[in-house]
Amino acid sequence: MKQALRASFSPILNLFERGEGAYHYRPSQRKILLAVGSLFLFLCLVSLYFGIMAGGSGAFIPTLVFFLVSLFCLVVGGLGTDRAVARIWGSK
Template identity: 45%
Template sequence: MKTALRKIFAPLLKGLESGTEPYHYKPLSRKILLFFGVTFVGLGALAAYLIPADADPGYYFPVIVFILAGGYGLLVGLLGEDRAVAKIWGNK
């Protein structure tokens, strides 16, 4: 299942997993990335829930940003290689 999902999301993961330079990976970095991914998706969902039905459509911009950022963090945290997680945190 993981390999099929990695193939589907390869265009998003490819940039973070490419390269030959050395990197420093800590297992805690992946856990923190997953935590922040869940937090951002949760904040986006909460904001979407709290926006009144007759509100201006501009209120949904932060919702979209938070959900996309959290989703990308979850994607890299769950499917990405160690190099991808290290690149997210800037560890070289």
């Protein structure tokens, strides 16, 4: 299952997994990335809920942005290699 998901999200993952050389990775970086992704997913759902309740389309852009950020964080944090997570944090 993980390999199928990695294959479908390979355009995102390949950007951060390529490269050679040393990098500095700490397991807490992955946990923080997953937590940030979860928080943005929560913000997406709250924004969607209030947008539907308000009956307008003003919440579409924030909902979309929150969803894309959460998707990015959860994909790299959940499926990415240690190098990808380290590159998100700028560790070399």
